[in-house]
Amino acid sequence: MTTERAIRANRQNALASTGPRTAAGRTRSAQNARKHGLAATDPNPDAPEETEHLATLIAGAHGGDAAILDAARAVAEAQFHLRRVQAFKGTLIREEVHALQAETGTDIASTLFPSADLLQKLARLERYERRAFSQRKSAVRRFAALICRL
Structure with missing residues (x-):
C-alpha cells in the first residue's frame, strides 16, 4: 500500500513535470515536430503507391x-515512417560532417567527434525513432497473429 508521504511526494x-504552462510555451512545444516533419502522417506524395506495393x-x-x-x-506504413526518421537522422549527421570539414578544411577522419549541438539534436530524434x-x-505482431490464425 502506498504511504501518505509517497502520495504527497x-x-x-x-507539479514540476507537467510541461509548458503559458500559452506561448504550449504553442511553441506543439510546433516542435513540424520542424522536421516527423510527426506528419504522410509527407511523401508517393507514399500511397509505395505503401500499397510493400503491403x-x-x-x-x-x-x-x-x-x-x-x-x-499497417506494417508498411510503420516501416516507411521508421525509414523517414532514420533518413532525417542520417541527414543531420552528414550535414554536421560537411560543416566541420568546411570549417576545418580537413578530411572526415578528424571530424569523428560530434558537436554538443548534434548530440542534442540526435537525442531529440530518439523519441521519434x-x-x-x-x-x-x-x-x-498484429499481422503475425492474423497469419497464425490461418
Whole structure:
C-alpha cells in the first residue's frame, strides 16, 4: 500500500513535470515536430503507391484477405515512417560532417567527434525513432497473429 508521504511526494513531482504552462510555451512545444516533419502522417506524395506495393509484398499469398492486407498495410506504413526518421537522422549527421570539414578544411577522419549541438539534436530524434520502432513492432505482431490464425 502506498504511504501518505509517497502520495504527497508523487503529487509534488507531478507539479514540476507537467510541461509548458503559458500559452506561448504550449504553442511553441506543439510546433516542435513540424520542424522536421516527423510527426506528419504522410509527407511523401508517393507514399500511397509505395505503401500499397510493400503491403502487397508483405501479405504475399494471403493478400486476398482484407484483414491481412490491412495489417500488412499497417506494417508498411510503420516501416516507411521508421525509414523517414532514420533518413532525417542520417541527414543531420552528414550535414554536421560537411560543416566541420568546411570549417576545418580537413578530411572526415578528424571530424569523428560530434558537436554538443548534434548530440542534442540526435537525442531529440530518439523519441521519434523509438515510437516508429514501437509502431512497427505492434503492426508486425498484429499481422503475425492474423497469419497464425490461418
